Amino acid sequence: MVTTRPTRPTLQGTFGMASSTHWLASQTALAVLEDGGNAYDAAVAAGFVLQVVEPHLNGPAGEVPILVAPADGRPVRVLCGQGTTPAGATVDHYTGLGLELVPGTGPLAAAVPGSFDAWLVLLRDYGTKPLEDVLTYAIGYAEGGHPAVERVGETVESVRDLFEREWTTSAELYLPGGRAPAPGALLKNPALARTWRRLLAEARAAGADRDAQLEAARRAWREGFVAEALVRAAARPTMDSSGERHSGTLSGDDLAGWEATYEDPVTLPWWHGWTVCKAGAWSQGPSLLQQLALLPGDPDDWEQETAGPAANGARGAHGSPTAEQAHRLIEGTKLAMADREAWYGDAAGAATVPLDGLLSRPYAAARRALIGESASYELRPGHPGGRTPRLPRHARAVASAGAAAPAHRPVGAGTGEPTAGTGTGTGTGEPTVGADGLTRGDTCHVDVVDRWGNMVSATPSGGWLQSNPVIPELGFPLGTRLQMAWLEPGLPNSLTPGRRPRTTLSPSLALRDGVPVMAFGTPGGDQQDQWQLHFLVGLARRAAVRGGPDLQGAIDAPNWHTESFPGSFYPRTMRPGSVTVESRIGEDVIAGLRRRGHQVTVGPPWSEGRLCAVARDPETGVLSGAANPRGAQGYAVGR
Structure with a gap:
């Protein structure tokens, strides 16, 4: 690496x-x-x-x-x-x-x-x-x-x-x-x-x-x-x-x-005795857990399964993933976010959201089998417990329109095409990162x-x-x-008096062997649980689970996001097959993603991810902290 x-x-x-x-x-x-x-x-x-x-x-x-x-x-x-x-x-x-x-x-x-x-x-x-x-x-x-x-x-x-x-x-x-x-x-x-x-x-x-x-x-x-x-x-x-x-x-x-x-938080046991804690399905938090569940059971397995031949698995610069690793993470995100659209929300009450099924190992295994060698352009929610998913009419419409897009449309560095849903105009939702990779704001x-x-x-x-x-x-x-919230009755996220609109806000805590060891999170609307996934995988790949965590290295690593699902903010657009990457992810990775059919937009070198993190080693009491350098605004302090 x-x-x-x-x-x-x-x-x-x-x-x-x-x-x-x-x-x-x-x-x-x-x-x-x-x-x-x-x-x-x-x-x-x-x-x-x-x-x-x-x-x-x-x-x-x-x-x-x-x-x-x-x-x-x-x-x-x-x-x-x-x-x-x-x-x-x-x-x-x-x-x-x-x-x-x-x-x-x-x-x-x-x-x-x-x-x-x-x-x-x-x-x-x-x-x-x-x-x-x-x-x-x-x-x-x-x-x-x-x-x-x-x-x-x-x-x-x-x-x-x-x-x-x-x-x-x-x-x-x-x-x-x-x-x-x-x-x-x-x-x-x-x-x-x-x-x-x-x-x-x-x-x-x-x-x-x-x-x-x-x-x-x-x-x-x-x-x-x-x-x-x-x-x-x-x-x-x-x-x-x-x-x-x-x-x-x-x-x-x-x-x-x-x-x-x-x-209570929603939790998922993960690699090396870690457990990740998130808010419930009134937030998008469980989507991070679903993405984690799609990964192999150990970071060494992940490295072996996704290394690939030199041409396909070559790594970009600055500790970026292989093209195969990025491909699998992107496709897992699409599956989790499709489930978010079909199942998450507070409108019908938490008891009706099938989180146990969505986070179960058999369900994750069945969903993992859907990840093929090429990029998917479909919005594919699953059937936890045999239940039939229901997508909003608007989501079905934008997904259907996007599915007719060409299988591959390379976009060169700096030539990305912002769309209506990228936050470029007044009232286009939560400030976030656009399809061209340019920062138009975040949250906190x-x-x-x-x-x-x-x-x-x-x-x-x-x-x-x-x-x-x-x-x-x-x-x-x-x-x-x-x-x-949707203006369509009967959905988990329908506009309903007395119920919470589903939020993208998604802070995180991690335990190791049941003891709190790390707090982390990021701004970024729909990107929040994508960037947090990449941070966690990068942290684990650095073999930092038992040693002092390389928080800053994991935050600094090249990042990316997809908009292959309906956006959470007005006007709720979708870009099937899209991936926006930082240019420093490396030409080999960019080329490998394009060979797999992803519509890659290459953004500026430091344009993706806004992570903050603090950690504590329960054995020594040593504390750690790191913050995103992108935008020259976030900082960690401590002594």
Whole structure:
């Protein structure tokens, strides 16, 4: 295997490690640890900072799934910060407006915001600090300003016309004097700082007890001044991606009746005593487990089965896989994501999602047999337990249209053709990586492990500045997560009041012999559980299971993704047979994929994957941390 020196060292220490998609959030987490806080205090503080410094990627009215692994032996838990569908958001209401899909922007796409309550529940149940201590960092950056990253200004420029014509409250904050935030210029959000200060004042009014203060802040959000402002914003007719002005359905009862809840993770035993933990089928998390289940039982078997002859199995540069390995991983992704479309969702209740069947060894073996020597252009959900899959009409339509595409259409480096679903226009969904390999944004992620061994992984998203107009009295917009649900009754992910729209947000935790050893995750919409798969396989291929994990090397390795399934975000497009790769994956691998019939788009050398990771060796107590170098924004810190 050809390898090169990682872009950065894998950090190691014994006190604490934090990794996130923005250096200020990582540094905030370490500051909380230095002040005596634990991993959960640190994650909450970092989460609120991410809302300030990455407003194009997440906001207070977004959502966040969180995986929690306590050091005291309590089991791993999933804290669900994905809000539900409002009571008035019925399929009939949307189709009665002439819509076939939920818009990608505007209040009609707003679910109950889940992020704020989830962070406070985590702080209450697992943290040690008072709310004021963890919020002070975010207030400081909102009030005093923070140096804007380049992508903030680029995102604002991409929606300038909408802001100036329709969303004027957003223009007031992000286009002062007609200028988008320049890279490095101080960006302030005084309205958001005032919101946090008012919440703290209401919390202090509840008395000196820490838990009473947290409950008071939660009430102010769900039933007080924040809820009132959110409902007013939802009721305001707003131009959205449908080209029409619509009001949302979010009500005071919806806000008051929802709170973040805990549940057990979905798990899969994997190589060398590892177990991977994910959120349930209301997320896309189990798709990572399905992809892992399709692999052989040992990394040595994987190397032997996929090495192939020199011409077909040659490895690219920088530790990239063989063409055969990439081919099998891509085809496994297609099978898992086809099952995601047919079986995942919260609309009918978790008990009706056949996860046991989808993750069983006999099912995985039957699905593995479908992976042939050539790229598949079909959307092929399986039949767990003999059940008949049902795909949405829209998914069937885009799959049928794509299946007629030519078997092979080579695309040279830098000449990829972005499609309507790649995030190139206003309202095209969660910011992610397009078909041309160019980054148009992501979401956020944060992992923390402390000196005691407490571990947390969280993927905040939604409520970004391009989702809805800024609510002037609050300093942030509503989210748009309802765009992930289908306007067709009877599906696992049908738009259903009181149920969660299926989310792409997918943090991860790994155990070894039952002990938590690693927290990891990535932004990237539909790409999240593809990039995490490649990270895990790369980590195992580096024979790092028992030694110190080469986190940075696995993160730096060339990455790729496929869009051979319906996208989760408006306008829900699909590119059958597509693979977008980093150019440094190597010409041999690119040629090998094309020989197998994949439609390869060659993107820039550092354009795929946004991983963060922290780890702990349970035998020595040594901590490790690493972060994605792509975009020069994510950082790990620790000592």
